[in-house]
Amino acid sequence: MSTSTPLRSLNINNINPHVREAQYAVRGELATRAESYRAKLKKGHPPTPPDESLPFDTVISANIGNPQQLDQKPITFFRQVLSILEYPPLLENEDVLLTSLGYKQDVIDRARWLLSEVNSVGAYSQSQGVPGIRNSVATYIERRDGYPSDPGNVFLSAGASSGVNTLMNVICAKPETGILVPIPQYPLYTATLAVLNARCVPYYLDESRAWGTDLSAIKSAYQKAKEEGTDVRAIVVINPGNPTGASLSPEDVRSVIEFAAEEKLVVLADEVYQTNIFIGKFTSFKKGLRDLQKEQPKRFDNVELASLNSISKGMVGECGHRGGYFELVGFDDEVQAQIYKFVSIMLCAPVVGQCLVEMQVNPPREGDPSYPLYKQEWDGIAQGLQKRATALFEAFKDMEGVVCQEPQGSMYLYPTITLPPRALAQAERDRRAPDAFYCFRLLDATGVCVVPGSGFGQREGTLHFRTTFLAPGTEWVGRIRAFHEGFMDEFRG
């Protein structure tokens, strides 16, 4: 129903058309319906009986990588430090913290140090981020890659999303500007390009090679875009992938950098899942670039790389606090100054989020009083994720018409589904894409919310859905399996 009235200035036809056109399926109609089911099931205050008309008693939001909404417990060290940062008078009673609350001395020391850096978490920080925290990020990057990092090139951000938004705003100069984006992709990229009225240049990942990054696909997408008059300026790589979970091998990382160097493309390396690895080892683009620069002096001097990380993912899962960072390598000083100006217009990233970035990159070490619990919690989360990923993968293996790649990393599985012709015909009658039709039926029957492949992009004629494996337990996997059997029976031949 339209609510436009001549008395209002704004209506759907006169707002920025680029906002209207942007699509962001992970929070789309399915997620809205899931929220309405959740509201129906919620006991009110004062208590009202929950709605019993639904065939399930809980909603499982497997549509988005939101760990703590799905009951992942925050890491104790992080939250104990935050509690002091939010209320520094607690430090006046250190004994109470140590004896009654069981805080360890390193919690108190870290909180004192962070407070000395930020003064108060209620104050704006420098726009690029608190200097001491940027130093910690640079130290982490150096430890991870074995190459130095300059804190002057680190920008703290309100999650990786805000970093991507900054970089894309600066790169997208005109409607013909294009950015190579992997398909399937996390829709932040296509949505931001749509809002900026710039072009998405899709390159397809290779499902037959466990969603590998295929350089020949990148090259042909680039050539085609150039022939169509697109001024391609950058390439996005999501490693490990969302929605695919695939990790790039060191060779893949190198070949993307070599291509970027040849064609003068900025590399946007989205590395928010760098610690969510089940198979193999994470190779950062920064390390890949520095290795190439060492081996072949001069050839890679001008490569521009922006790599992003976040507190939202990994075992940290503090996405509601909105923290992250990006590191720039090889950018022109004047361009970097404009990036600084752009972030300064938003003043600064949330300071509590910045403090969480500090603890993420500089966690308790062996020998520190908080280390044993930190390690136990970290390992518990990592093992839980791997266990649930495997349970889901095993379930998909047994399901008719479902083919899934082995989980390698990140927080998602992205199976292909082949639906019976009668289901496709029903989807058409319902005016839904077939994978969306399947996902709505799944939600209505089980309360499990997943996202259709059409929200991430997929090859013509193929169907997928993406599910996280964050939800606790495996009972909900059984719900998916039972639904799927019933669905196939209903529409089969």
Ligand SMILES: Cc1ncc(COP(=O)(O)O)c(C=O)c1O
């Ligand atoms: C690949 C990828 N990049 C970026 C983000 C955004 O993360 P943040 O919460 O740090 O903004 C997400 C969130 O799911 C993601 O999957």
